[in-house]
Amino acid sequence: MTIIYTPAYVAAAPVMRIYILGLVALVVELATVMLLLRQGAFSMRLGVLALRCFRCRQLVLRRVPTAWRARRRAAVTAIGSSIWQRCGRISRRTGIPLRRLQDWRSLGLLLLCAALAALFAWVAASRALAAFGPEVRVAAGGGLLAIAYLALLALCGLGRDALAASRRVRGETVVPHRLACPRGREAPCHRACEPLDRAWPRVPRRIREARV
Amino acid sequence: MLRVNSRRPDVLVATLVYPLLAFAFVFSAES
Numbered sequence: 001m002t003i004i005y006t007p008a009y010v011a012a013a014p015v016m017r018i019y020i021l022g023l024v025a026l027v028v029e030l031a032t033v034m035l036l037l038r039q040g041a042f043s044m045r046l047g048v049l050a051l052r053c054f055r056c057r058q059l060v061l062r063r064v065p066t067a068w069r070a071r072r073r074a075a076v077t078a079i080g081s082s083i084w085q086r087c088g089r090i091s092r093r094t095g096i097p098l099r100r101l102q103d104w105r106s107l108g109l110l111l112l113c114a115a116l117a118a119l120f121a122w123v124a125a126s127r128a129l130a131a132f133g134p135e136v137r138v139a140a141g142g143g144l145l146a147i148a149y150l151a152l153l154a155l156c157g158l159g160r161d162a163l164a165a166s167r168r169v170r171g172e173t174v175v176p177h178r179l180a181c182p183r184g185r186e187a188p189c190h191r192a193c194e195p196l197d198r199a200w201p202r203v204p205r206r207i208r209e210a211r212v
Numbered sequence: 213m214l215r216v217n218s219r220r221p222d223v224l225v226a227t228l229v230y231p232l233l234a235f236a237f238v239f240s241a242e243s
Contacts, residue, residue, distance in 0.1 A: 013240045020237045027226045103223050110226045118234035125239075138239050145238075149231045158227070166224055 018072035022079040024111065028102060030086045037093050046085055054078040106158060113152040121145035 034043045057074040091098045125141035132140075153159040 016240055017237055020233050020240075023233055024230070027229055028222055029225070106223045107226050110223070110230050114230035114234040117231065118238040121235075122238040141239055142235055145231060145235055149234075153227070 015072050018076055022076035025080050025083050027107070028083060028087070030083065030090065033090055034086060037090065039089060039093065042089060043086065046082055050078045050082045109156050109158060110153075113149055113156060113158070117145050117148035117152055120148045 031043070034040060054074055058071055061071050061074070087098060087101055090096075091101055121141040121144040124144050125137045129137045129140055150159070
């Protein structure tokens, strides 16, 4: 956009769009988990392999001057396959099935909500505000996107999950709803009520109570 | 441990990052 960048950058917008698609996959943070599982060497080998494959494909496609889309797609494919391989490795090492490794349903719903909100904002800004300049369209589009996104989050019930997650990340105690916590609100020692920075002892209840 | 430590923050990050990416994707060619 010429508001911030020069026309040369605007010409590269389609390429950046493909990179943005690749960034969607990077939300799944695996580096720390891989290091915790002592899989740093595997991660590095995978990175080198992906880089080599990507480089080979780039060299092949460089002969075709109009294949820049294919080259960007190769980069996105490299990111996606690398993340998929890492997920598979974590799943095998921990014994947790791939479908339970992440909250895929919430991630998919969030992506869908963001895409729908962006589509709504783009249509509204380009149709209703066509007479205005790009600054107005972008600002209004951002506002519309935020409103639509929050509305969709509330509609899907994802807003409550995000708030609970932010509290847990900050280390605050999250008291679950009385229906979600079988021991009720008066049970601060319940696992679901514990802040994340306190490790839950994996010992039988009798021994745990005897210690107290 | 993985379920507790990795799933929630990733959903939180996705909640914040996905609308920004969607905004950048849609309005990147606005000139």
